[in-house]
Amino acid sequence: MSENATYEKPIPVIDPGTKPFWDATREHRLSIPRCRSCGKHHFYPRELCPHCHSADLEWTDVSGKGEIYSYTIARKPAGPVFAADVPYVIAMIALDEGPRMLTNIVTADVEDVRIGDRVTVHFDDVTPEITLPKFTLDKA
Structure with a gap:
């Protein structure tokens, strides 16, 4: 993205609990919390493991690979700033490491998307501070 361009869509608010996630995406890495007690990853970031309720968490880079768990095709924009994007796909991705992630x-063709399709993370640098993780299809 050029320094003079402005990004008009909503951007996430970075807080202390999500800063490691956004720092990693800016470096084109997908990093999510993993519980040291039970060994499970989780997403969205939170202070306690949703599996065992431990606070012993660490941030770990994950593969960025997964499959489409569910999706919808937005044919009407979610506001004027999204008008140029329609149609677009909003999907729940089941990451290979376990958690699901909305993205x-x-x-190029929203009709190509299917539940169960394999996907890989793609990083969209929308501002100097924010990089959004999106996904692309792994179809051959």
Whole structure:
């Protein structure tokens, strides 16, 4: 993104609990919390493991690979700033490491998307501070 361009869509608010996630995406890495007590990853970031309620968490880089668990095609924009994007795919991705993540699928043809399709993370640098993780289809 050029320094003079402005990003008009909503951007996430970075707080202390999510800062490691956003720092990693800015470096084009997908990093999510993992519980040292039970060994399970989780997403969205929170202070306690949703599996065992331990506070012994660490941030770990994950593969950025997964499959489409569910999706919808937005054919009407979620506001004026999204008008140029329609149609677009909003999807729930089941990461290979376990957690599910809400995101967008970047594709030239929204009709190509199917539940169960394999996907890989794609990083969209929208501002100097914010990089959004989106996903692309792994179709051959």
